[in-house]
Amino acid sequence: xxxxxxxxxxxxxxxxxxxxxxxxxxxxxxxxxxxxxxxxxxxxxxxxxxxxxxxxxxxxxxxxxxxxxxxxxxxxxxxxxxxxxxxxxxxxxxxxxxxxxxxxxxxxxxxxxxxxx
Amino acid sequence: xxxxxxxxxxxxxxxxxxxxxxxxxxxxxxxxxxxxxxxxxxxxxxxxxxxxxxxxxxxxxxxxxxxxxxxxxxxxxxxxxxxxxxxxxxxxxxxxxxxxxxxxxxxxxxxxxxxxxxxxxxxxxxxxxxxxxxxxxxxxxxxxxxxxxxxxxxx
Numbered sequence: 041x042x043x044x045x046x047x048x049x050x051x052x053x054x055x056x057x058x059x060x061x062x063x064x065x066x067x068x069x070x071x072x073x074x075x076x077x078x079x080x081x082x083x084x085x086x087x088x089x090x091x092x093x094x095x096x097x098x099x100x101x102x103x104x105x106x107x108x109x110x111x112x113x114x115x116x117x118x119x120x121x122x123x124x125x126x127x128x129x130x131x132x133x134x135x136x137x138x139x140x141x142x143x144x145x146x147x148x149x150x151x152x153x154x155x156x157x
Numbered sequence: 158x159x160x161x162x163x164x165x166x167x168x169x170x171x172x173x174x175x176x177x178x179x180x181x182x183x184x185x186x187x188x189x190x191x192x193x194x195x196x197x198x199x200x201x202x203x204x205x206x207x208x209x210x211x212x213x214x215x216x217x218x219x220x221x222x223x224x225x226x227x228x229x230x231x232x233x234x235x236x237x238x239x240x241x242x243x244x245x246x247x248x249x250x251x252x253x254x255x256x257x258x259x260x261x262x263x264x265x266x267x268x269x270x271x272x273x274x275x276x277x278x279x280x281x282x283x284x285x286x287x288x289x290x291x292x293x294x295x296x297x298x299x300x301x302x303x304x305x306x307x308x309x310x311x312x
Contacts, residue, residue: 068236069267083274087267094265 042073043152048151049075055147057139059118064090069151072129080134085120091130110145125152132149136145161309162194164251166234169220170279173198178272181240182259184208188215189264192305197259201306211244212258232273234266243269246276 045063052061053075060076062085066117074082087144097108111122121133131148135141160175162168167185171235182197184204190212196236198204214233222230232245243258243266256276260269 061243065267067265069265070270083267084271087265090265092270 044154045073046075048131049073049156052133052144052147052151055057055135055140055144056105057135057137058061058144059105059134059136060085061131061133062086063125063132064132066090066124066128066130076134085132087133089120089122089128090122093130112141112145121148123148123152125155127157129155159199160194160196163195163305163308166282166283166285167194170276170283173279174272174276177271177275178260179264180260180269180301181257182207182257184211184257186212186255186257188246188255191200191301193254194311195309196295199263201310205306205307207257207259207300211255214244215246215255232270234270236266241266241269243273245273245277247282250286251284 049063050063052058060074060080060082061073062076063072063081064070064073064086069087070088076082076085090114093108093111093112096111100106100108107124109124111120112128115118115149118137118140119135119141123133124139125130125131129152131151133144133148135144160172162171171183171185171194172182174180179184180196183195184198184207185194186192186208192204192208195204197208218230218233222228229246230244234244235242235300239261241260243260244254244255246253258269258273260266270292
């Protein structure tokens, strides 16, 4: 299982503009596996990304939009991407402005589907 | 929810930690279980029990760590159905402190751990240097405990 998680991170990290990717425990906000560039705090990214996904999922539920599958947050200095891998994991990626979001999304959704029970 | 402190330097870091981590209950204490600051406790008896048990867990975990050849364990985390607890120690110029945090489903262990690191760093910066706590003697313990509780709940 851990090999599979590592290979998925490797594929995601090959997308141009990626600064790192990680598997995160969705409920706890703790890193499970990570492949990050130096200087990126995995602990902070995992905790804050899981919190963001939880809040967005709550909002989606409240407006009747159904289950959230993918979250994209663009900021001035980069982009945070998160794909839900039910029942309890998230694939989280950090990228700079050069990233091909479509390609990153495909790789992340593929990784999430691969670990689904 | 009320926040009360025995030592004023601990107040600002504690308020910030509670706001950022969304913790429900927090106790900052010495390894002997003397409370320096608290958030969320309404009754002295609950605070006494939590601090005594928290200090005892850390002492037991420290002894276990030594058995395994570790200097100490970084932090302990217990997950329950509705609540989780995070228990960790930090070295300050005032001596070692233990922080017990109780949190609910509105936050996560990841967030609590993340903001705990910042809290511990702030406690280290805020603690007055050159004023190491005296070791607690059994004879003084009850009087000391009563002083702390009076200050926290009737101050």
